[in-house]
Amino acid sequence: MKSKVTGQPIKPKAVNNIADLNGYPWRFIASKPEHRCLIPLTGFCEAEGEKGAMTRTWFGVKGQPIFAWAGMWDRGDTWGNWYSGVMTDCNAVVRPVHDRMPVLLHEEDCDRWLHGSLDDVIAFKERCFPDEMTTIERTADLWFKRKSAEAPASLI
16 A cells, blocks of 8 residues: 555554454455464453543453464564454453454364365354353453553662
8 A cells, every 4th residue: 555645655554353354465364274373362351441440351261271262374574474363243241341352263163264265264253152151250450551650769
């Protein structure tokens, strides 16, 4: 892409999550099994509460201390090596906090995610993780920690 003002190339914005597999470059990357990966998680976190006082709410998978998030990766001149996780609509457990959640994979789904067809990938994106398998833990930990106006003691 080029700037409409200067005509110079625009560096793309960093992407934290992949919400739409139909756009460029996601559909192209998703069609290549060698660019799919598993992102290991012990949990994922979302901000909950009022602006300025949001806290961390953690979600997990019942009975699984480690589970997989469907991901993609690539190498490029602009960003270097990168990976990102695929998102889907949330289930009822996550819905009070956020409208999307990671595409979580059951153990038996991992091989199909890594080696399946583009139709398989899109089917994972379209499904919702079961409510009864999702855990939630609300914390008092602030989402953003306020920066202190004072210099740290080690700098005084």
